[in-house]
Amino acid sequence: MSEEVNVIIGHLDANGFLQNSELHFSKGDFLKALENAKAALQIENKNIKACIIAGRSATRLKRFDESYYFYKEGLKIDPKNKIIAEELIDLQKILLDHFDKMGIEAKEQDYNAVHFCSQDVYPEDKELFLLEKEILETKYKLENRLPSMIVDPIKRKEAAQILMKAHKIILAGETEDAIKQCTIALDADPLNITARQLRARLNQEKGNIEQSLQDLYAIPKENRSVDIWKFGGILLHQLGLPVHAEFWYRKATTLSQMKDIEAAMMFQKVRAERIYGPLTINYPIKVNFTKYGRSIFATKGLKIGEIAFEDKPVVLGKLLQYKDISACDHCAASLLTPAEYFGEKYMEFNPPLRSLIKEKWPKDESVRCSCQRQVYCNAKCQNEAWEQYHQIICPNKNVHAHALYDLHDNAGYGLNKDGIREEIWVPQYSPILLARMWAMIVMEAKRLMRKNGLSQPTFQHWAKAKTSLRKFIVFGKSNVASKLPEVFNMMREIFSDCGDGVKYEITEEEFNARYYQATCNLQSYSSSLSTPIHGLLKNLNGVNGITTMILLKLTKEEPKVATFAGMFPLHASLNHACDNNVEIIDGLVDGRPGVYVRVFRDLNAGDELFTTYIDTTMPRKIRRAWLFKSFNFWCQCRRCQFEGDGPNICTNCGKYAQEDKKFQHCGKCKKxxxxxxxxxxxxxxxxxxxxxxxxxxxxxxxxxxxxxxxx
Ligand SMILES: [Zn+2]
Ligand SMILES: [Zn+2]
Ligand SMILES: [Zn+2]
Ligand SMILES: [Zn+2]
Ligand SMILES: [Zn+2]
Known part of the structure; x- marks a missing residue:
């Protein structure tokens, strides 16, 4: 924390900040007003006035999510607060204005996720491709193409005639005989593509996948049509050779100049299956590709309360408003101390009580990095962090990285290019999270480089190093690098020297892509299931006596835990619905904080699992506006289809009411x-x-x- 801020905090109490905030608000400096209101809330989190002015300031700054958050916090303190109720109506009006301008177009666009999905060859696929090729050649004896030859025109004609006969036989339902005719035709003219294609189809119908594929392989590549490539993809997928199936579907897609949506969809289905198959093997779910992108489906009936699956984060970071609550920077475990939990009264506890707490409180094994800027719950977390990313962004090894932790400590505030202190990092999550993504990539690229005895990572190494982040979609349009120039430059500097003469160039494109990757996928979670209080209670089990009784009474209050944001690879495939059937709760996965995806409404086998990205208590128009603004889609979920926006239009048939009339609402839900x-x-x-x-x-x-x- 910078000195300037320390001085202020040293002199002002919550009321002082609140007064400052009001003053700035009246002068129209909403950023300062918000800053001061937040500071007041840091000291006194139940200050309703501070919630209101924070909400108002955020609205003026067009930071609607934040204002909504502060109003909701205010309602937690006083659910009937009239001012907040009015402010919320205003906020909704503003959101709708914004939405009416942009939402109409979105409504009319026909969305198909396949347009946004790349068919890039994955770098590690080269080896898999060769492996599959070997199987195709040895097990299935598939040779590419026939030797070149010239067929006598008379034979060609003969073959065409036999083929006509074969078609008639098919109509009569004699598949076996039709295959024979195709074979006779091909004996006469091995280059007859129609005969090969027909025999392949007939063989597939009979379940002879290998023979079917043999015919397709015999057709020279330059003569394969979109349909043939697509057909080959199906067969290869059936044989369990996904990388080749992708190859054939890709050919079909490019040959059709991206017009064959079916081929593109089939490509993505194969890809989803092979990437997520290993992740879902132990759960009653599978990932499939639909027009809305990757989606998760139940493979059996699931009952309310069941855990559909668990997930652990690939990257994580604190939400900035929790920066002062102790937690492991690597695994998010709570590092709560007795003094933090019991507060000032801890020092007044009598000695037997204090010693009981000391004895039974889970052993503190926390360690700090030598840079003093990261804390870990134990040596294992420290080592993992070091090996996976921290050594690239440890200020002890990379002097540029100090700025990153300063930015975190100052909750996103820093000096702008004109030397004026302001909020230079706007998101709620720590910028350290973003830096970790690049640090992970660099570590992996360097590992591959060393493994190959090189002094610089190759293009392939960089590509491979990005593998673990590929499961997360990227969606966002604006140029964030230009809106967060100080942080963009900070990251560029940090990664300009990654040790051992390696640098990673953070281009604008790279910055934007990773920023949106985080933004689209982050899920908040915490270690609420596994705090030291849980450990303490466990250790007190079976311990009797009056001191224990007193202590048990003192531990009734929920401990404060830091909320983190994490990128969860499987959870990231969950889509939104306003009548969500699963919910995300804090979990403990392999002994570390993670998330559980818990069934919220009964599911049948084959049903898609839907989570919610927003507060579903809002009316439809607001939900849609909100989703459109924050996640860029127009919600067409079942609930949005069967709810209306108001009494002027019939929700069912779309008829407009006459000017002075209103339609009747559903008596039960009024929606x-x-x-x-x-x-x-x-x-x-x-x-x-x-x-x-x-x-x-x-x-x-x-x-x-x-x-x-x-x-
Ligand atoms: Zn840890
Ligand atoms: Zn360090
Ligand atoms: Zn909806
Ligand atoms: Zn109607
Ligand atoms: Zn109803």
Missing amino acids: AWYCSLQCQKEAWVKGHIAICQLQHSMVNPKTIDTDLQDR
Whole structure:
């Protein structure tokens, strides 16, 4: 923390900050107003006035997610607060204005995720490709193409005639005989592509995948049509050779000039299956590709309360507002101390009580990195962090990295290019998270480089090093690097020297891509299931006596834990629905904080699992506006389909009410409006029944990021 801030905090209490905030607000300096309100909340987190002014300032700054957050915090203190209720209505109005301008176009666009998915060859696929090739050649005896030859025109004609006959036989349903005719035709003219294609189809119908494929392989590459490439993809997939299947589907897609959506979809399905197959093997789910992108489906019926799957983060970082709560920087485990938990009264406890706490409190094995800027729950976490990323961004090895931890400690505030102190990092999560993504890539590239005895990573090494982050989609349009120039330059500097003469050039494109990768995928979670208080209670089990009784009474309060944001590879494939059927809760995965995806409504085998990215208690129009603004999509979930926006339009048939009239709403949920009883009945049967009067889950939200578009 910089000195300047220390001085201020040393002199002001919550009220002082609040007064400052009000002053700045009245002068129109909303950033300063927000800053001071936040400082007041740091000291006194139940200060409703501070919540309100923080919310108002954030709205003025167009940081709607933040203002919503502060208003919600305020409502936790006083659920009936009139000012907040009014402010929320205002906020919704602003959001809708913003949305009306942009949402209409989105509504009309036909969305298909396949347009956004690349068919890049994965660098590590080269070896897999060769391995599959060997199987194709040895096990299935598949040689590429026939020797070149010239076929006598008479034979060609003969073959064509036999083929006509074969078609007639097929119509009569005699598959076996038709195959024979194709064979006779091909004996006469081995270059007849139609005969090969036909025999391949017939063989596939009979389940002779290998023979079928043999015919396709015999067709020279330059003569293979889009359909042949696509067909080959299907066969190779059936044989369990996904890398070759992808190769054939890719050919079909490029040959059709990206117009064959089916081929592109099949490509992504194979890819999803091979990447996620190993991750889902122990869970009753599978990842598939649909028009909305990767999606997760139940492979058996699941009951409410069941855990569908667990997930652990690939990258994680604290949310900045929790920066002062002790936790392991590598695994997010709580490092709560007795003094932190019991507060000032801890020093007043009598000696027997204090010694009992000391004795039974889980042993503190925490260690600090020699740079003093990262703390770990134990040596194992320290080693892992060091090996996976920290040595690239440890200020002891990389002097440029000090700035990164300063930025974290100052909650995103720093000097801008004109030397003025302001918020130079806007997201809620720590910028360290972003730096770790690059540090992980660099570490892996350097490892591969050393393994190959080289002094610089090759292009292939860099490509391979990015593998672990590939599961996370990237979606975002604006140029963030230009909106966060100080942080962009900071990262460029940090990675300009990664040790051993290696550098990693953070281009604008790279900065934007990783920024959006984090933004689209981050999920908040914490170690709420495994704090030292849990350890203490466990250790007190079976210990009797009056001191224990007193201590048990003193541990009733939930401990404060730091909320982290993490990128979870499997969870990242969950899509949103406003009637979500799973919810994300804190979990303990392999002994470390992670997430559980818990069933919230019963699921049948084959049902898609949906989480929610937003607070589902909001009305439809606001939900859609919110989702559109933060996640760039127009929600078409079942609930959005069977709820309306107001009494002027029939939710079922779309008819407009006459000027001075209003349609009647559904008496149960009041969220759908109908022109007639007929329409109400129809809608009920079609789907309203399933979403009328839903229960809402209110657990861990997705880490919604502040929209930088308005900056
Ligand atoms: Zn740890
Ligand atoms: Zn360090
Ligand atoms: Zn929806
Ligand atoms: Zn109607
Ligand atoms: Zn209803």
